[in-house]
Amino acid sequence: MTKTLNLTLKVWRQKGQNSKGSFETYNAKGISSDMSFLEMIDVINEQLTIDGIEPIAFDHDCREGICGMCGTVVNGRPHGPEKGTTLCQLHMRHFSDGDTIVVEPWRSRAFKVIKDLVVDRSALDKIIQAGGYISVNTGGAPDANAILVSQETAEKAMDAAACIGCGACVAACPNASAMLFTSAKISQLALLPQGKPEAAKRAMEMVRTMDGLGFGNCTNERECEAECPKEISIVNIARMNREFFKAAFLS
Amino acid sequence: MNWLITTFASSIGKKLMMAVTGLSFCAFLTAHLIGNLTLYAGRDAFNSYAEHLHSLGPLITVAETGLLFFGIIHVLTGLFLFFQNIAARPARYEVNKNAGGRTIGSATMPYTGLILIAFITFHLINFHFIDKTGTTIFQIVRDAFAKPSYIAIYVMAVVTAAFHVSHGLWSAFQTLGINHPKYMPLIRKAGIAFSILIGIGFGFIPVFISLTT
Ligand code: HEM
Numbered sequence: 481m482t483k484t485l486n487l488t489l490k491v492w493r494q495k496g497q498n499s500k501g502s503f504e505t506y507n508a509k510g511i512s513s514d515m516s517f518l519e520m521i522d523v524i525n526e527q528l529t530i531d532g533i534e535p536i537a538f539d540h541d542c543r544e545g546i547c548g549m550c551g552t553v554v555n556g557r558p559h560g561p562e563k564g565t566t567l568c569q570l571h572m573r574h575f576s577d578g579d580t581i582v583v584e585p586w587r588s589r590a591f592k593v594i595k596d597l598v599v600d601r602s603a604l605d606k607i608i609q610a611g612g613y614i615s616v617n618t619g620g621a622p623d624a625n626a627i628l629v630s631q632e633t634a635e636k637a638m639d640a641a642a643c644i645g646c647g648a649c650v651a652a653c654p655n656a657s658a659m660l661f662t663s664a665k666i667s668q669l670a671l672l673p674q675g676k677p678e679a680a681k682r683a684m685e686m687v688r689t690m691d692g693l694g695f696g697n698c699t700n701e702r703e704c705e706a707e708c709p710k711e712i713s714i715v716n717i718a719r720m721n722r723e724f725f726k727a728a729f730l731s
Numbered sequence: 732m733n734w735l736i737t738t739f740a741s742s743i744g745k746k747l748m749m750a751v752t753g754l755s756f757c758a759f760l761t762a763h764l765i766g767n768l769t770l771y772a773g774r775d776a777f778n779s780y781a782e783h784l785h786s787l788g789p790l791i792t793v794a795e796t797g798l799l800f801f802g803i804i805h806v807l808t809g810l811f812l813f814f815q816n817i818a819a820r821p822a823r824y825e826v827n828k829n830a831g832g833r834t835i836g837s838a839t840m841p842y843t844g845l846i847l848i849a850f851i852t853f854h855l856i857n858f859h860f861i862d863k864t865g866t867t868i869f870q871i872v873r874d875a876f877a878k879p880s881y882i883a884i885y886v887m888a889v890v891t892a893a894f895h896v897s898h899g900l901w902s903a904f905q906t907l908g909i910n911h912p913k914y915m916p917l918i919r920k921a922g923i924a925f926s927i928l929i930g931i932g933f934g935f936i937p938v939f940i941s942l943t944t
């Protein structure tokens with residue numbers, strides 16, 4: 481059943497990187513419970529535009545939970561209160577009429593606010609770049625299953641590769657650590673034969689780059705895996721640690 | 732040598748130091764508790780345990796030096812991580828809500844840790860750096876726990892240690908990468924069971940001593 485909601489929104493507004501931001505309060509009237517959270521912001525922005533106020537800047541692209549662009553902290557929870565969903569997949573039916581919703585950007589020293597709810601997540605790209613290449617032969621398409629990978633291992637690698645790089649793990653971590661992200665990127669390659677030759681170098685380089693970007697340190701609080709829209713497990717962090725120890729002490 | 736410094740200075744290297752030193756403290760706590768259980772058997776049992784322990788001589792000195800060294804590493808690294816983690820989020824959230832990962836133990840690690848270092852100092856002054864001529868270790872313990880304030884301090888400190896270890900033990904395994912989907916839930920439960928054992932085992936000693944003497 482579609483319902484209509486009237487909500488109060490407290491939204492972080494910040495003109496640019498170096499300006500001081502603050503919370504502004506907006507009333508969202510006549511919001512359909514079928515809308516997504518982003519569509520709700522679209523509705524507010526239309527009204528703001530009509531009123532001659534700068535619309536709220538927020539990141540988004542696919543709006544179907546695959547690109548990793550969207551994401552804000554909604555009432556203290558990255559991507560909102562639902563498990564295993566991105567903000568674009570969060571529907572307004574999870575809210576009640578009259579609710580006050582606080583919307584703020586990801587907070588981390590490594591993610592500077594660019595404008596309002598938009599943050600610069602290029603630090604995550606730098607970690608991926610530090611991972612370098614893998615060894616796959618070019619030329620004619622190789623025979624299928626020429627390199628044997630067990631179903632189980634392939635699944636584990638795929639689970640890690642489900643990371644969309646949204647940064648919710650950093651936002652959720654009480655220490656603003658990027659270890660879940662980095663561990664997913666290290667794991668997806670370390671698990672497969674194609675990623676093995678460079679595994680040691682990759683682990684060292686990615687961890688060193690992560691450390692240099694101002695992220696915090698993991699203290700195994702497990703908030704990241706609880707908030708990850710792709711439900712990536714901290715099993716990957718344990719694997720990253722093993723890969724790092726192997727690389728540091730044995731290579 | 733250079734690679735060793737870079738390794739331990741990295742985020743995962745620091746976690747490694749926390750885990751190894753922390754686990755060694757857990758081993759120490761276990762040994763310490765087993766030894767102290769002789770207190771429940773009365774004065775003579777405890778005094779003779781203490782005597783046996785001291786007769787180990789150089790072995791004890793080695794263990795003490797090792798613990799002190801590990802203690803310094805654990806505390807300094809822990810504090811360094813604590814401040815680094817605060818710095819990693821200069822702008823705080825308006826609303827803070829947990830998704831269910833955090834526990835009381837995990838959220839209070841640096842604070843319970845600081846209480847522990849204060850307590851360990853106090854504890855060593857009470858029972859270690861004390862003039863033991865013309866008295867027995869049992870007598871010293873009994874005199875200390877004749878004071879209700881001492882009982883309160885010791886019980887609270889032990890509960891603090893239990894909270895610290897309730898997260899710490901499991902966390903150390905995860906940090907070391909000793910994890911397996913089959914065993915991880917068991918390790919978590921074992922960590923909690925261990926912390927309860929530490930809490931009850933040590934916690935009742937002061938109460939027992941003051942009630943029976
Ligand atoms: C009886 C004494 C102690 C025991 C048995 C103990 C045990 C542990 C263990 C097992 C860990 C987990 C390591 C990991 O997460 O990998 C830990 C973490 C920690 N300890 Fe202790 N510890 C003790 C004393 C202290 C003291 C005196 C401090 C003072 C600052 C302290 C501060 C910390 C901090 C901040 C952490 C979290 C670090 C992290 O998770 O990365 N601990 N402790």
Ligand code: FES
Pocket residue numbers: 539540541542543544545546547548549550551566567568569
């Ligand atoms: S907009 Fe693409 S994941 Fe939400």
